[in-house]
Amino acid sequence: MRLSQFHLATVKEVPADAEIASHKLMLRAGMIRKLAAGLYTWSPLGLRVLRKVEAVVREEMDRAGAVELLMPTIQPRELWEESGRWAKFGPQLLKIRDRKEQEFCYAPTAEEVITDYARNELKSYKQLPVNFYQIQTKFRDEIRPRFGVMRAREFLMKDAYSFHLTQESLAETYQAMYDAYARIFARLGLEFRAVQADTGAIGGNASHEFQVLADSGEDALVFSDGSDYAANIEKAEALAPAAARPAPAQELKRVDTPRVRTVEDVAAHFGVPASAVLKTLLVQGKDGLVALCLRGDHEINEVKVGKLPEVGGEPVLATEEQILAVTGTRPGFIGPVGLPAEVPVIVDRSAAVLADFVCGGNADDTHYTGANWERDGRVTRVEDIRNVVEGDPSPDGKGTLRMARGIEVGHVFQLGAKYAEALGATVQDEAGKQRVMLMGCYGVGISRIVAAAIEQRHDEAGIVWPEPMAPWRVAVCVINPKGDAAVAAAAESLYAELSARGVETVLDDRGLRPGAMFADIELIGIPHRVVVSERGLAAGTLEYRKRDEAEARAITRDELFALLD
Amino acid sequence: MRLSQFHLATVKEVPADAEIASHKLMLRAGMIRKLAAGLYTWSPLGLRVLRKVEAVVREEMDRAGAVELLMPTIQPRELWEESGRWAKFGPQLLKIRDRKEQEFCYAPTAEEVITDYARNELKSYKQLPVNFYQIQTKFRDEIRPRFGVMRAREFLMKDAYSFHLTQESLAETYQAMYDAYARIFARLGLEFRAVQADTGAIGGNASHEFQVLADSGEDALVFSDGSDYAANIEKAEALAPAAARPAPAQELKRVDTPRVRTVEDVAAHFGVPASAVLKTLLVQGKDGLVALCLRGDHEINEVKVGKLPEVGGEPVLATEEQILAVTGTRPGFIGPVGLPAEVPVIVDRSAAVLADFVCGGNADDTHYTGANWERDGRVTRVEDIRNVVEGDPSPDGKGTLRMARGIEVGHVFQLGAKYAEALGATVQDEAGKQRVMLMGCYGVGISRIVAAAIEQRHDEAGIVWPEPMAPWRVAVCVINPKGDAAVAAAAESLYAELSARGVETVLDDRGLRPGAMFADIELIGIPHRVVVSERGLAAGTLEYRKRDEAEARAITRDELFALLD
Incomplete structure (x- = not known):
């Protein structure tokens, strides 16, 4: 991509309501533009990143044997009445009347519709287990949308729903999804932890959240320093002190x-x-x-x-x-x-x-x-009615608890029979009897991952993308492209060679002054920057800087290729 | 893909409200399931086809220099008031109140939001021309949703909007989009025509519809047999008869x-x-x-x-x-x-x-x-107040008009200054003066293309996909996979080899009887069917049938590979 042809629109000033780093940086980098409270347009730059996350999520879901489908965003009240969530979901559910005064909602999740689909499509235990997923726009009418796409009203989410005859089968798919999620966040290059989570109002047997670690995270997490134990603080048990209560020594x-x-x-x-x-x-x-x-x-x-x-x-x-x-x-x-x-x-x-x-x-x-x-x-x-604190013993008896903060980007959940029972979703078992299916559900906040990655990885100059999420891996910056034909030609040749090698490259041919050009490239977080200049051309070198390194250095073309291979 | 792992769900009976071939066949093939009036879930099979169309559209838009972004589906009333469409759009516009009683609509198109984006992002003529597009869910609250996804309420659409300083620039991008659309429908393997269209209430200078030809099409089209002239009947001029009026010969x-x-x-x-x-x-x-x-x-x-x-x-x-x-x-x-x-x-x-x-x-x-x-x-x-009829002279003076029927799947439009003027979207021109931008808009109905292709290409047995839209190019059907290990192994080997050659293949390893298996494969329209059987194995051949040929024939593996290369 030539940056002169791409609609890059970095800005200096951001509105005061942008409180956290990711929100500020996404606005400054021109990744998103606010349309109304909690509603954002993803610019060409922002969408490139969003689509990269989406692609990794889709690949790993497919690899884990989940099957993609697509449900409507607008869903009829009747189904939501069957589950009881029409009333229970509260004002976060955006309710809509159509021209015929029929009632609908904009789906915040799709348990009802998928369970309805399953009760119509699945007749026999032989069709189980099956794990359906979609990547679809969702809406939650947050009372106070904030932090940009971190807590937007309209957002992009991957939601998966699995159906089972037995608890063993559910546990197996749950583990497969857990593993897939771990691969997703590892592939995206993010520091994350899977933590035990409360199953909340939904009930069910087991639940883990996938948390991107970041000091600004809304969730408090606890880890044991002596075992694998990790949990959301909501869920972490505070053990009873080992010592017994002393006898009274004072008068009241x-x-x-x-x-x-x-x-x-x-x-x-x-x-x-x-x-x-x-x-x-x-x-x-x-x-x-x-x-x-x-x-x-x-x-x-x-x-x-x-x-x-x-x-x-x-x-x-x-x-x-x-x-x-x-x-x-x-x-x-x-x-x-x-x-x-x-x-x-x-x-x-x-x-x-x-x-x-x-x-x-x-x-x-x-x-x-x-x-x-x-x-x-x-x-x-x-x-046990308190939050654990740093230094408490780990609930598994091994080690001491440490604290961290995280941003929830994924959630896996053993739902059990809740929805299938409410909607009467049954299949025939081996003995010919109708049995209510068990369900799991598995969500990934695709648009939220983009913001969470920035919270975890940024510095004074801007975003520091992990390579798999970067809009481009390499930026080739041309000093004075219009004034120096040899420089322009060398940059074009380098751009062509990198592209031919399958390295996703952007050519900054906008002709900006070096300072402004470098500031943009750092702000939008491109992992590798290469500068083609008259001086470097004379010396037979390129100026190379990795985004997360302090200094630039001179390298040859071949060294650059080796470094990016 | 192994069909035993894929959730294929063909059905025999379809509801009586499925009137047209594509609606019936999409239901029978299990591509879509109705959720409510005009709202459909795309099954795994249906979504495969939808994504293929989406990918071709995206590639051709990118190739034509358009830049992808993503706008919210939920849009604030204020912007729609600025254009006057909040009132004018009528009851097809799905209006929504959020928890704070603010008013929004579910976007049927996005002229307002993109023009708002442009007035904020575009400051100088140097940033022009630019052509933004998105592939995003849309909603039109049709009074009588019908024909499945052909006239659904929620649907998937590619909408593009270009911005210009001059009419020449607009005409140039309009032509580029016209050419891109022609490539899209040609690549998809559809018989189509671009026809002159009425510019309707939107006004503007030029407009063409892209019509997939099908006898069941809702639109009447006219073509000259002596020139390139083609138009929607709404637009086609009926020339005045060459002969003058005879003098009166009778008494009143x-x-x-x-x-x-x-x-x-x-x-x-x-x-x-x-x-x-x-x-x-x-x-x-x-x-x-x-x-x-x-x-x-x-x-x-x-x-x-x-x-x-x-x-x-x-x-x-x-x-x-x-x-x-x-x-x-x-x-x-x-x-x-x-x-x-x-x-x-x-x-x-x-x-x-x-x-x-x-x-x-x-x-x-x-x-x-x-x-x-x-x-x-x-x-x-x-x-001129009548529809032209077959045999009328062509309005361009060359040849005679013939009629055909079509399904509108694309529309390109020179909007002119309408929205930019209403929303005050200006840029600075070379002389430093603020000038209202000119706009073009370009839509493709992605979900509708799927139905239109079926209207054009089906037979008694089911869908006849053009190869680029087929869920898979080849189906390898295995006769008695569980009873005959040699047959199963040969089928697996063929499946592996085809996949290694980059031929998108589905292995029908469900173990159905041949009749039921073949009926499914024909119904879902796979272009090439290969049968691996005991008899064929003994003869060293495969039974091959092209979906649109009447007879199967015996060929060797190498002949099959040559045929698919």
Whole structure:
């Protein structure tokens, strides 16, 4: 490709709403242009990268035996009613009425349609297992679309759905997809981890997320330094401390603590570490408020709390009015000592081994010191309700947990019978009986991968593409192409030779000044830059610079070819 | 590909609403499955064909210098208001409200978004010309979706938009697109014609449709047998007859004609040919009714009538009440003689040379004979308002018109300044002045091409794909693969060798009986069928049949390779 013929449009200034590196760089490089909130046009440059990711995903899906098809983006309400998701999906589901007042949605995923397809097409266990996939535009009406294509409303996704007679068969395809995903992200040249994930509202047996590692990632991940264990923090179990609870050594004492409210305030006030302070949160449970007690230095894990039978769903903090009504005090002074009997007290495993702790006094501006479980504070149940922290023991018993941040780019999921049961998708088994199929589902966020790669790989000057994602592998930059015929000819010859060797090359024949030209080529992240200039021509060399190396160096044509082979 | 691993799902019965061959065959071959009215899932088999068409279109667009990008399917109302199409597009535009009550549409085409992109990205004449294209899902909310993917609501389309400073530049890119389209349809192996088309409501200077020829086509096309002239019947000019109007020879005579209403009735009643009967239609004009007079054997051309200044838009027939109010009679008895003076009388060129004709009496159950223009009937203006018919002279003066039917699969269009002006898309010209850009637009209906090819190429047994569109070029059919190891091994070896030679091959290893297997392979239209059997193995030959040949014949492996090279 000659850059003079390609519509490259780098820009200097980006809007203030571009907060993260990938969003800024995609705008600066001219890869995307915003059309409306969460809606982006992919420019010629951006689309080249998107298509490369798409091609790798397709190849690996095909290699893993998945079969590609294509479902409509617009799907009828009736099917979504059958699964119950028409109502459950919430306002992220973009609902549409057609000219005949029939209702449809723009698919955010396609479980309903594929299950409908399967119940019509699959009749016998002999047709199983089968794994259908598509690469198709999706829509989620995010309340706050942000970060460019990282959390856009319209996006490109690969979604696959497998159908099985047995759990063993499902587990086998699940593993094949897991392996395919690992190959995809390895081939794309990204640092990634597969982590155990919560199966969430969908239920099911097993689930892994594929996370591209990046400091700016929205997801917190934990790894063991002594084993393969890796999980999303939502999922990671915090083991019970090995040591038993010490016996009480102090008397319970009520202390006036005006204006001492936060854990930090309390720890400072009493001169104790935050880990010796008990934090008590009240959330709205199924039958009134529920108290959650944990160490002052720990954080609630909302997924774990949501699974408590007393809570049963995404936890919502009690309002100030609710707290006042039940405890007679304001938030900041709640504690387990003397809480009304109707409030269940769920104590985190780490908090359950505290003795002589400080906690709220259940009266405005008071705290207790020397508090102890059983003797002073009621324990309904001990549970794991907190996020693990760096240094916690690994849940598999091997090593210590380390933390990292990641961007979720893939998710594999054993769905089980959920959709097939709701839609009555059965096949005849060997004995001639109708049996509900089991399903797996497997998603890759194709457009999101592009942004995630940039989050992981960029520097001051711009994007640093891994070679398999780069719009071109090599840029041949020509100094003064119009003024120097010999230079222009040498550049053309090099461009032709590289192209003939199958090296994807762009010729920067725009005639820009070297500084502006190099800045563009660095910004758009081309892995290899070669400069053809009068001086180099005289010396019989090319100036070569690898994108992730600091210095350029002089090399011969043959050295360049060897380097790119 | 091994067919045992591929989800092939041919069916015997198709729903009664499948009216045309391509719809029936796509359902029977299992290429598509209906999700809802006008919404289809493309099965693995169907998608293979769709992707082949897509690939050829992309290659030829790239070769012609167009640059690919990707626009969102969901587009904001504001832009569609700027062009005026939010209101004008009518109910085919699928309108959507998001969770914040903002309005959007699902794009049926993307003139607004690309013009917005261009006004932001293009600043200087130096960036012109540029031709952007995308291959993206589109939606048109058809009132009566039918014929499968031929007139679906959601469909796959390639749309390109070029930007220019001058008309010369636009004409040049228009020609390049015309040539690219010709290459696309030639490469796909389809019989097609490029025909002049009406520029319709969009205006603009030039427009050609690319039509796949098929008897079932919705469009009527005309060709000259003496030149290159080809046009959609909507566009084809009916020349004025060479001979002048004869002088009146008969007296005007009023005749009672109870129950004689249609042209056929009138011609039979008076014993004259339909061409001697004058047919008068009343349509709703801008300022009251307008009379259209043409020969009884001719048909109104609605596009031509819509362009009459008295009509100004798609013509609508007058209602019985309107006709009664203005003429005092019922439809069927209208004629130019004695029509109220406020009704303009537009006479077709062919009707204008009639003399002594029969026409309605403007009173119930009466007609005139011996009617003549000027003497008896008022002529406001003579115009071309009819469809040409077979045998008419070609409008270019060379040869005679012949008719054919076609399916529109491509359309190239010189838009001119319409959108760029509405959206204020300007660039700086060489003199430093801002100038509104000129635009061309170029569409290919990718999913429709699949159906059109089947309309053109099918027989009793099924689809007859041209090789470039076939899901596979060759099918290797194995007789009794499980019962005969030597046959299975020979088939595997042949399959491997063909694949190694780059011949796209499917191995039918499903173990079906020969009849069922051959029926499937014919139905899905594979161009070359090779049968590996015990008998052939003994004779050292393969049974070969070309899809469009009647008989199979025995050939050797080497003959097969030579034939496919």
